[in-house]
Amino acid sequence: MSDLPVAQVLERVDANLDGSVERLFDLLRIPSVSTDPAFADDVQRAARWMADELAGLGFEAAVRPTTGHPMVVAHHPGPGGPEVPHLLYYGHYDVQPADPLELWDSGPFEPVLVDAERGKRIVARGAVDDKGQVMTWVEAFRAWRDVHGTLPCRVTVLLEGEEECGSPSLDPFVEANAAELKADACIVCDTGMWDVDQPAITYSLRGLVYQEVTVRGPSRDLHSGMYGGVVVNPLNLLARILGELHDADGRVQIPQFYDDVVPVGANEKAQWEALGYDEREAMEDIGLVSADGGEKGYSAIERQWARPTCDVNGILGGYVGDGAKTVIAREAMAKISCRLVPDQDPHAVSANLKKFITDRLPDGYTATFVDLDSGGSPAIRVPTDSPYLNAARQGLAEVFGKEAYLIGTGGSIPAVGSIRKYLGIDSILLGFGLEDDRVHSPNEKFELVCFHNGIRSNAAVLARMAEIVKRKG
Amino acid sequence: MSDLPVAQVLERVDANLDGSVERLFDLLRIPSVSTDPAFADDVQRAARWMADELAGLGFEAAVRPTTGHPMVVAHHPGPGGPEVPHLLYYGHYDVQPADPLELWDSGPFEPVLVDAERGKRIVARGAVDDKGQVMTWVEAFRAWRDVHGTLPCRVTVLLEGEEECGSPSLDPFVEANAAELKADACIVCDTGMWDVDQPAITYSLRGLVYQEVTVRGPSRDLHSGMYGGVVVNPLNLLARILGELHDADGRVQIPQFYDDVVPVGANEKAQWEALGYDEREAMEDIGLVSADGGEKGYSAIERQWARPTCDVNGILGGYVGDGAKTVIAREAMAKISCRLVPDQDPHAVSANLKKFITDRLPDGYTATFVDLDSGGSPAIRVPTDSPYLNAARQGLAEVFGKEAYLIGTGGSIPAVGSIRKYLGIDSILLGFGLEDDRVHSPNEKFELVCFHNGIRSNAAVLARMAEIVKRKG
Numbered sequence: 001m002s003d004l005p006v007a008q009v010l011e012r013v014d015a016n017l018d019g020s021v022e023r024l025f026d027l028l029r030i031p032s033v034s035t036d037p038a039f040a041d042d043v044q045r046a047a048r049w050m051a052d053e054l055a056g057l058g059f060e061a062a063v064r065p066t067t068g069h070p071m072v073v074a075h076h077p078g079p080g081g082p083e084v085p086h087l088l089y090y091g092h093y094d095v096q097p098a099d100p101l102e103l104w105d106s107g108p109f110e111p112v113l114v115d116a117e118r119g120k121r122i123v124a125r126g127a128v129d130d131k132g133q134v135m136t137w138v139e140a141f142r143a144w145r146d147v148h149g150t151l152p153c154r155v156t157v158l159l160e161g162e163e164e165c166g167s168p169s170l171d172p173f174v175e176a177n178a179a180e181l182k183a184d185a186c187i188v189c190d191t192g193m194w195d196v197d198q199p200a201i202t203y204s205l206r207g208l209v210y211q212e213v214t215v216r217g218p219s220r221d222l223h224s225g226m227y228g229g230v231v232v233n234p235l236n237l238l239a240r241i242l243g244e245l246h247d248a249d250g251r252v253q254i255p256q257f258y259d260d261v262v263p264v265g266a267n268e269k270a271q272w273e274a275l276g277y278d279e280r281e282a283m284e285d286i287g288l289v290s291a292d293g294g295e296k297g298y299s300a301i302e303r304q305w306a307r308p309t310c311d312v313n314g315i316l317g318g319y320v321g322d323g324a325k326t327v328i329a330r331e332a333m334a335k336i337s338c339r340l341v342p343d344q345d346p347h348a349v350s351a352n353l354k355k356f357i358t359d360r361l362p363d364g365y366t367a368t369f370v371d372l373d374s375g376g377s378p379a380i381r382v383p384t385d386s387p388y389l390n391a392a393r394q395g396l397a398e399v400f401g402k403e404a405y406l407i408g409t410g411g412s413i414p415a416v417g418s419i420r421k422y423l424g425i426d427s428i429l430l431g432f433g434l435e436d437d438r439v440h441s442p443n444e445k446f447e448l449v450c451f452h453n454g455i456r457s458n459a460a461v462l463a464r465m466a467e468i469v470k471r472k473g
Numbered sequence: 474m475s476d477l478p479v480a481q482v483l484e485r486v487d488a489n490l491d492g493s494v495e496r497l498f499d500l501l502r503i504p505s506v507s508t509d510p511a512f513a514d515d516v517q518r519a520a521r522w523m524a525d526e527l528a529g530l531g532f533e534a535a536v537r538p539t540t541g542h543p544m545v546v547a548h549h550p551g552p553g554g555p556e557v558p559h560l561l562y563y564g565h566y567d568v569q570p571a572d573p574l575e576l577w578d579s580g581p582f583e584p585v586l587v588d589a590e591r592g593k594r595i596v597a598r599g600a601v602d603d604k605g606q607v608m609t610w611v612e613a614f615r616a617w618r619d620v621h622g623t624l625p626c627r628v629t630v631l632l633e634g635e636e637e638c639g640s641p642s643l644d645p646f647v648e649a650n651a652a653e654l655k656a657d658a659c660i661v662c663d664t665g666m667w668d669v670d671q672p673a674i675t676y677s678l679r680g681l682v683y684q685e686v687t688v689r690g691p692s693r694d695l696h697s698g699m700y701g702g703v704v705v706n707p708l709n710l711l712a713r714i715l716g717e718l719h720d721a722d723g724r725v726q727i728p729q730f731y732d733d734v735v736p737v738g739a740n741e742k743a744q745w746e747a748l749g750y751d752e753r754e755a756m757e758d759i760g761l762v763s764a765d766g767g768e769k770g771y772s773a774i775e776r777q778w779a780r781p782t783c784d785v786n787g788i789l790g791g792y793v794g795d796g797a798k799t800v801i802a803r804e805a806m807a808k809i810s811c812r813l814v815p816d817q818d819p820h821a822v823s824a825n826l827k828k829f830i831t832d833r834l835p836d837g838y839t840a841t842f843v844d845l846d847s848g849g850s851p852a853i854r855v856p857t858d859s860p861y862l863n864a865a866r867q868g869l870a871e872v873f874g875k876e877a878y879l880i881g882t883g884g885s886i887p888a889v890g891s892i893r894k895y896l897g898i899d900s901i902l903l904g905f906g907l908e909d910d911r912v913h914s915p916n917e918k919f920e921l922v923c924f925h926n927g928i929r930s931n932a933a934v935l936a937r938m939a940e941i942v943k944r945k946g
Contacts, residue, residue, distance in 0.1 A: 035796045096798070166797055206698065210797045219760025220576075221914040225679060225884025228782040228812045230773050231759070232766035235785035236715065239807075243716025246709065286704070287692025289837035293705035300703050309701040312708035313800050318787035319808060323508035323638045324683045324845035325569060326810060326885075327786050327913050334712075335792060337799060339701045364762035372797035411698025412799075440696050440800060 004079070004148045006463040010399075012143040013455045020139040020455060021113070021122070021448070023053070027093070027131050028111040028124040034069055034094035035165040043069045043161050046093045050134075050159055057141050058150070059157065066169035069094065069161030073180070076141070078154035085468050086154040088183035090415050090427070091134035091190065092163035095126035096440045103442035113448065118196055120448040128433045128446035133189035134159065136432060136454030143459055152466035156183055160415070163190075166210070167414045168374045174422040185388035186419050187461075189454070191431030194275070194405045196447060199396040199457065201389065202429035204305055204408035205380045205416060207340030209350045210313075210373035213357055214333045215241075217365045222328040231328065232362050235317045238332040241360045245310050245336075250295040252310045252338075254356045260343045264306045275405060277301045285436060305408025309339040310353075335372070339410060346376025377414040382426050387468050392428045395461030399453060430461065477552070477621045479936040483872075485616040486928045493612040493928060494586070494595065494921070496526070500566070500604050501584040501597040507542055507567035508638040516542045516634050519566045523607075523632055530614050531623070532630065539642035542567065542634030546653070549614070551627035558941050559627040561656035563888050563900070564607035564663065565636030568599035569913045576915035586921065591669055593921040601906045601919035606662035607632065609905060609927030616932055625939035629656055633888070636663075639683065640887045641847040647895045658861035659892050660934070662927070664904030667748070667878045669920060672869040672930065674862065675902035677778060677881035678853040678889060680813030682823045683786075683846035686830055687806045688714075690838045695801040704801065705835050708790045711805040714833045718783050718809075723768040725783045725811075727825045733816045737779045748878060750774045758909050778881030782812040783826075808845070812883060819849025850887035855899050860941050865901045868934030872926060903934065 013020075032046035033039040047063045047070045054061040054074040061074035072093065078084050098108035106112050111124035122132060144151050158181055160170055174181060191202040217234040218227070247253055264272075279291035279300040291300040295307055303309075317332030319325035338349055350371070357367050382389070384406055396404040409429075416427045432454035438444045486493075505519035506512040520536045520543045527534040527547040534547035545566065551557045571581035579585050584597035595605060617624050631654060633643055647654060664675040690707040691700075720726055737745075752764035752773040764773040771780055790805030792798035811822055823844070830840050855862070857879055869877040882902075889900045905927035911917045 035798075208698075208799070210799070212797075217761065220911065221573075222759060223884065223912045223914070224782075224784050224786060224810060225681075225812060225882065226777065226908070226912065227759070228784045228810075228883060229767045229776040229780050230764065230883070231756075231761060233784050235788055236719065236783075239712045239785060239788070240716035240719070242709065242712035243714070246713070283704075286695060286700070287837075288690065288704060290835070291703065293835060294702045303702040304699065307702050309697075310709075311697050311701045311706050311801060312712060312791065313697060313798060314791035314793045314802070315708055315712070315788055315805065316793040318785065319570070320787045320789040320806070321509065321570065321572075324685075324808065324810070325508065325637075325786060325913070326681070326683070327569075328784060329787070332788065333793070335797065337697060337701075337797070339698060362763070362766060364760075409698065410701060410703070411696065435699070438693075439699070440798075441694055 004152050006460055008147045009143045009459045010456055012147050013139065013459055016143065017452055020135065021451070024122065024132060024135045024451070025111045027135065028126055029109055031109045032094050032161065033097050034162050036097055043094055047072050047161055050093050053138060054157060057145055066173055068169045071161070071169070071173055072157065072159040073177070074157040076151050076155040078151045084154045085465050086156065086183040087465060088156045088158060088181060088186040088419070088423070088425070089137055090158050090186055090188050090419065092130045092160045093134065094161040094164050095129070095131070096164045098125045100442060105443055118447050118449060121445045122448060122451060123443055123445045125444055127444050128437045129439045129444065130163065130190045132446040132451055133432060133454065136189055136451060137187065137458040139455040140458035140462060143455070144462060152462050156181060163415070166372060166374050170415060171418050174418045178422050182423050183425060185386070185425055186427040188413060188416060188427045188429050189431055190413055191409055191429045192433035192435065193431065193450065194407060196434060196449065197400065198402065199400045199404040200407045201392060201404050202409050202431060203382045203384050203406050205429070206410050206412055207344065207346055207377045207379040208337060208373055208412040208414070209340060209346050209353065209376040210335070210337040211350060211353060212333065212335045212370040212372055213367050214331055215361070215365065215367050216331040218328070218330045221330050224326040224328050227328050232365065233328050234365070235329055235332045237365065238317065238334060241357055242312055242334060244360070245356070252308065254310065254349065254352045256352055257308065257349065260345060261308060262342045264302060269302070272301050275301070275407070282435065304410040306341055308341050308344060311337055313337055339412065341379045342381055344379065346378055350376055377412055377417050380416045380420070382429065386426060388465065389428050391464035391468055392430055392461050395464045396457050398460045399456045430457065432457070477625050479933055481620045482616045482932045483929055485620050486612065486932055489616065490925055493608065497595065497605055497608045497924070498584045500608065501599055502582055504582045505567050505634065506570050507635050509570055516567055520545050520634055523566050526611060527630060530618055539646055541642045544634070544642070544646055545630065545632040547630040549624050549628040551624045557627045558938050559629065559656040560938060561629045561631060561654060561659040561892070561896070561898070562610055563631050563659055563661050563892065565603045565633045566607065567634040567637050568602070568604070569637045571598045573915060578916055591920050591922060594918045595921060595924060596916055596918045598917055600917050601910045602912045602917065603636065603663045605919040605924055606905060606927065609662055609924060610660065610931040612928040613931035613935060616928070617935060625935050629654060636888070639845055639847045643888060643891050644847070647891045651895050655896050656898060658859070658898055659900040661886060661889060661900045661902050662904055663886055664882055664902045665906035665908065666904065666923065667880060669907060669922065670873065671875065672873045672877040673880045674865060674877050675882045675904060676855045676857050676879050678902070679883050679885050680817065680819055680850045680852040681810060681846055681885040681887070682813065682819050682826065682849040683808070683810040684823060684826060685806065685808045685843040685845055687804055687841050688834070688838065689804040691801070691803050694803050697799040697801050700801050705838065706801050707838070708802055708805045710838065711790065711807060714830055715785055715807060717833070718829070725781065727783065727822065727829045729825055730781065730822065733818065734781060735815045737775060742775070745774050748774070748880070755908065777883035779814055781814050781817055784810055786810055812885065814852045815854055817852065819851055823849055850885055850890050853889045853893070855902065859899060861938065862901050864937035864941055865903055865934050868937045869930050871933045872929045903930065905930070
């Protein structure tokens with residue numbers, strides 16, 4: 001296997017694009033917001049929708065319960081034979097909350113095709129993250145099956161419904177079902193291209209630690225006239241502590257933070273420089289005038305792909321309504337996350353972050369923490385010399401007429417770590433998003449041309465993957 | 474004038490205490506929260522209630538419009554005659570917001586009498602600040618009128634409805650109506666006693682500056698994976714700036730902040746030390762173990778009465794709901810206030826605070842300010858040798874059987890400055906609150922014994938004030 005030709009499959013993809021968009025729209029209409037319990041039924045409905053869709057393509061598909069939102073697991077035997085490669089496809093069917101709603105030009109769960117500079121684009125929450133990307137491979141499967149009656153490889157699908165809320169069920173589920181999920185390699189479509197014409201495979205991902213802290217002092221809110229200057233104000237205190245998280249050069253001051261950081265090699269650095277990333281243009285896209293923010297001595301792309309961070313993602317304390325209240329609040333809260341790079345240990349970073357804060361509390365003041373990352377996820381580097389990654393590059397080259405770049409990303413996909421840990425296999429991060437897709441923001445979009453090329457690419461990659469075994473056998 | 478005896482008036486006060494509490498409860502049931510527009514009708518209703526109450530006591534009383542919440546102005550001729558002293562009573566009928574509601578043991582606008590260590594206490598928002606204190610003199614007027622058919626002095630009343638939101642209408646109103654409001658001295662009941670048995674007259678007040686700042690960076694919220702480490706996070710930035718407002722010794726770092734501060738004299742310092750203020754006990758009352766917070770090198774009482782401050786009263790930015798959101802927010806807001814001492818200039822402090830913040834912004838980041846203090850108020854020192862202050866001390870001594878202490882307060886009463894500025898008269902700060910009254914906090918209370926002694930004291934002070942003219946005449 002396989003000598004099933006791919007040309008007709010690609011024709012089928014092109015001819016069927018309208019239907020592919022329609023099916024994606026059906027999925028986008030389900031508001032499967034995983035972090036908000038109000039949408040629990042919708043999350044369940046999206047899982048059911050995915051399972052039904054895969055069953056319709058000849059998969060043995062099931063919605064599998066967890067203690068949180070369910071997993072969808074599906075199996076397709078492919079053309080048969082022990083020499084057939086076995087691929088695991090991972091994705092997620094849940095989405096981020098749509099708020100602030102008033103900043104959307106159309107309903108977040110009423111997908112539309114909008115004309116823009118690169119042709120039509122699909123606008124909806126989840127358009128690209130991750131429903132649109134998941135559907136690039138689902139539609140590639142459909143085209144293979146329509147043309148050849150089967151897929152060229154054996155395929156297992158794992159879809160989770162908790163990616164946007166920290167993936168609490170992923171590790172236990174993958175561990176408990178390792179024998180069933182084990183494959184030769186994993187394909188993940190949740191990353192981006194270099195630009196609309198230039199495909200990319202992501203080989204490095206940052207990890208994540210996410211803590212919520214509440215600093216408490218006096219037993220009650222106080223009048224700022226009576227107690228101002230007398231007591232340590234918990235809001236000033238929290239601000240001071242958060243302010244001390246970085247020095248004047250933007251370096252994170254958490255103890256031992258950089259001890260295990262692997263420096264970027266000169267080769268890798270040279271490759272990244274050769275990409276010609278335009279820092280100024282990227283900053284202008286988000287309304288900033290300079291890319292000189294952040295840690296001194298590193299380019300913006302290095303800071304994004306290879307340097308760890310410490311960001312305040314939310315802060316709340318005292319009176320925040322209209323007008324003035326002369327209050328000294330008893331407590332203040334902040335949500336703090338660190339993006340990690342190899343070989344930082346999430347547990348150590350988390351513990352040191354907590355220590356950094358508690359070490360700075362005056363007598364009688366306390367800090368309590370809520371762990372919002374299920375233990376955190378380490379950064380990942382995928383080997384760039386595997387036959388599977390090579391097959392993926394070949395497939396992309398056929399569709400785009402040029403070689404894919406090998407790039408990093410500043411984001412985190414905890415699943416890649418879980419799959420490495422429990423199944424012992426690497427992931428190929430094949431993605432079709434663009435930098436300006438407004439992921440997690442209002443008016444999230446997926447360019448139609450990216451969706452289309454994504455389906456074509458997945459179809460072509462499947463053919464190349466099938467050849468790996470031919471060479472092996 | 475006046476030879477109307479006070480003994481029967483005091484008896485009348487005692488006999489009528491239940492009625493006095495009932496009337497105060499009626500007023501406390503009106504949620505006259507001035508800072509929140511949702512309560513505008515209730516603020517109006519409280520003004521009407523006060524005017525009706527005063528009219529019932531023989532005052533010519535009116536609710537007078539301003540561009541904000543109305544003033545209540547009322548006049549009583551007293552017993553007549555040009556030699557009769559004319560007193561202005563100032564107070565406010567508005568209250569602070571009641572939130573956080575969940576920390577109240579009973580409804581903030583459902584006043585209750587609760588048994589506690591000092592006997593019964595009145596619990597409600599505004600119980601002491603300032604409705605309960607205002608009613609100490611209203612009820613004293615009532616007792617005088619019940620017994621003698623009139624008051625022993627000529628009286629003008631000025632009640633505002635914006636004290637808790639920066640008194641924006643006070644200056645223009647007092648200036649425009651100076652001829653009508655002009656009296657020989659002003660009585661203000663909005664301060665505290667030394668303790669439940671020990672009366673006090675407050676002769677120094679801190680001033681106030683209050684600004685809201687919003688720091689903005691990127692044009693939209695960003696994914697913390699894509700942009701973390703690349704851009705300056707507005708929340709980290711605001712935290713750092715607020716953290717830099719104090720040095721390690723608790724000294725405010727706003728430029729020129731201490732330039733005009735008048736040091737406390739050795740005499741005054743010695744007097745304060747003689748008061749025997751128990752710092753540790755005061756801290757224990759609010760759940761803290763140490764009074765070593767705040768500026769190094771000053772006692773807690775000095776820090777409260779005579780040192781300026783800079784407090785964060787509220788802070789908000791990014792995602793503050795349940796769970797994690799990996800967002801870099803485009804903006805963050807803080808409410809910041811400074812308590813001032815003589816001779817700091819509110820305008821200069823305000824301008825320097827703004828400069829302190831804007832000087833610390835990276836290129837492309839902005840800070841916008843909302844002025845929440847109507848220009849701010851300077852600190853005040855009242856002369857301690859006037860016949861009016863002396864009369865007040867005598868009245869208090871009669872009721873409590875001991876001399877009142879002369880004390881400072883860390884709070885601000887902008888009206889005292891306005892009255893000095895536009896009417897040219899000083900205020901006697903006669904108050905019956907206690908340190909643990911939970912002013913501006915959940916479960917605000919006024920001890921029944923303090924309310925009762927407050928009414929008795931105001932009745933006795935009125936008699937002594939009336940004698941000033943006898944001596945003059």
